[in-house]
Every structure is written in C-alpha cells, then in structure tokens.
Amino acid sequence: MPSTNGTNAVQKSSSWGAIPVSDVASRTFNPIRDILTRPVRPLASPKCTKELLSLSIGDPTVFGNFKAHPVVAKAVEEAVASYRFNGYPPSVGHTHVREAIASKYTHPDAPLTTNDVVMTSGCSGAVEMAISVLCGTGKNILLPRPGFCLYNTIAGSHNIEARLYNLVAEKNWEADIEHMESLIDENTGAILINNPSNPCGSNYTKAHLRAILAVCERHKVPLISDEIYADMVFGGQTFTSTAWLTATVPILTLSGLAKQWLVPGWRIGWILIHDRANAFEQVRQGLVALSTLINGPCAL
Secondary structure, three states, rough: OOOOOHHHHHHHOOOOOOOOOOOOHOOOOOOOHHOOOOOOOOOOOOOOOOOOOOOOOOOOOOOOOOOOHHHHHHHHHHHHHOOOOOOOOOOHHHEEEEHHHHHHHHHHHEEHHHHHHEEEEEEHHHHHHHHHHOOOOEEEEEEEOOOHHHHHHHHOOOOOEEEEEEEEEEOOEEHHHHHHHOOOOEEEEEEEEEEEOOOOOOEEEEEHHHHHHHHHHHOOOOOEEEEOOOOOOOOOOOOHHHHOOOOOEEEEEEEOOOOOOOOHOOOEEEEEEOOOOOOOOOHHHHHHHHHOOOOOOOOO
C-alpha cells in the first residue's frame, strides 16, 4: 500500500525520466519570439537615463506610438453588446465578413466572391495554412532572403524544405529571378513573396511582379503572396497586388487587419483565393479542412 504522506508519490515521479518531445515541437523555433522572451539588459553606461525601447517586434501599439482608430473600437463594442458573436463562427469565417472582404479587395482583373475568402487567426495563421495546403513532407518551398523568419519557422515545423532565393539590395531588394528559378525542381510546392516587404520595405514594380509570375507560369508552381502591408508604401509610390497581373497563375494572397488598423493582437487575417485557371479545386477543399483545426478565427 502506498504511504499517505506523499513520500512514495515523490519517489515514483522521480523515476519517470525525461518525456520526449514530438518531432514537430522539436523542429519549431521562431527567432523573433525567442528574442522577445529574453530579459532586456540595461545599457552599460550609467549616464543613460532614457527609457529603453525594444526594436525587435513590428508592433507600433506596444509603446503607445499609435492607437487604433475609434471606428474599430466602436465596431467591436457594438459586436460585444449585440451578443451575436460570442459563439464559434463557421471555421472559414462568418459569411457577411467574407462578403465584405471580397467586396473590398475584388478587382476588375482579379475578381473575388465570398467563396474566395477564408478567414484565419491573424495573417500568421494565413501563412501557415497557405504553406500547409500547398506543401507537405518531401516538398520544398521558395522563400525570400532576407525575409520574415516565420516563413522558415513554419516550413521547418512541417518538415518542408525551405529554399531561400536572394533579394538584391542594389535593386531595391527585388528578387534575384535567375537564382529563384534555379531552386525549382519537381518537388517545389510553392513560391512565396512578401510585397511590400518585411523587413526590407521594398514595393515591387509591375514589371518585377510580372517577372516572378513568368517563373511560376513556366514551371507551373503556385504563388503565395503575403500582402499584409498592402497600400502602406512611401509617398509617390503605388502598391500593386500580384493577382491583378495574371489570368492564369493560381495565387493565395494573404493579409489581415493587424498593420493598417493597428490591431495585431486581435488575430484577424484572411486568404484570398485567386484561381481563374481552376487549378485550386483540391486546394480549396484543403483550406476548409485546415480551417477546422481552430474552429474559425476570433468571432468578434
């Protein structure tokens, strides 16, 4: 009979040894989050009296630099007061929300309907779903270098080979098209671009986007276009969505509320499915399946 004083229980637990972690967990590492969890060390100089600001996260709300517009706060207040959005939404998002996004982002050269929109848990959730639906074990994906490190984190977590194509600093951080194309083989599941770019700040010209699309067309490789910073460009520049420039290349365009509305913590993103060549029939089904893993994004 075990003792009631807890002695035997302690001895039993000490004999367990280390519980092994899963392969997925052991492969998952996000450098940015690793930096953010480290304590901020004070500067060496005792003369420094200024408050330290962390420059390791792209979130202007943390230090109060900018505040979300009152219109979004009011919208959430009304949603809370209505008691209509406290339950689980459809896994792909509420229909009226998807209708609004399709209406906002539809374009004469890239029309969208409600069925072309899948809501996600932030744009990072959109990135994971897009990579997961197009690439599996044994596949590879082409990612920008330098680029947002989450792309590599997700690929590594899912045991997808990340092949990094160079961005050229002297050409406003455009992709090295020749290098990009040299990385493609029969196991390439997708090419990912980030435009406007994080961290480079570049805004690709139509000519450069068409060059990237030409690579996709030649090799029949779909494109993932992360456009979370869409329309946030320097004065005198104009943003062009990649999907506006092709009638054939299938594209998953990713975005969300985080940057333009200054609400990254609300975790609302989306995937726009551009598929005028009807190549994404199975991908559409796959996105719906993946959306059920989290039972939909934040309902409010």
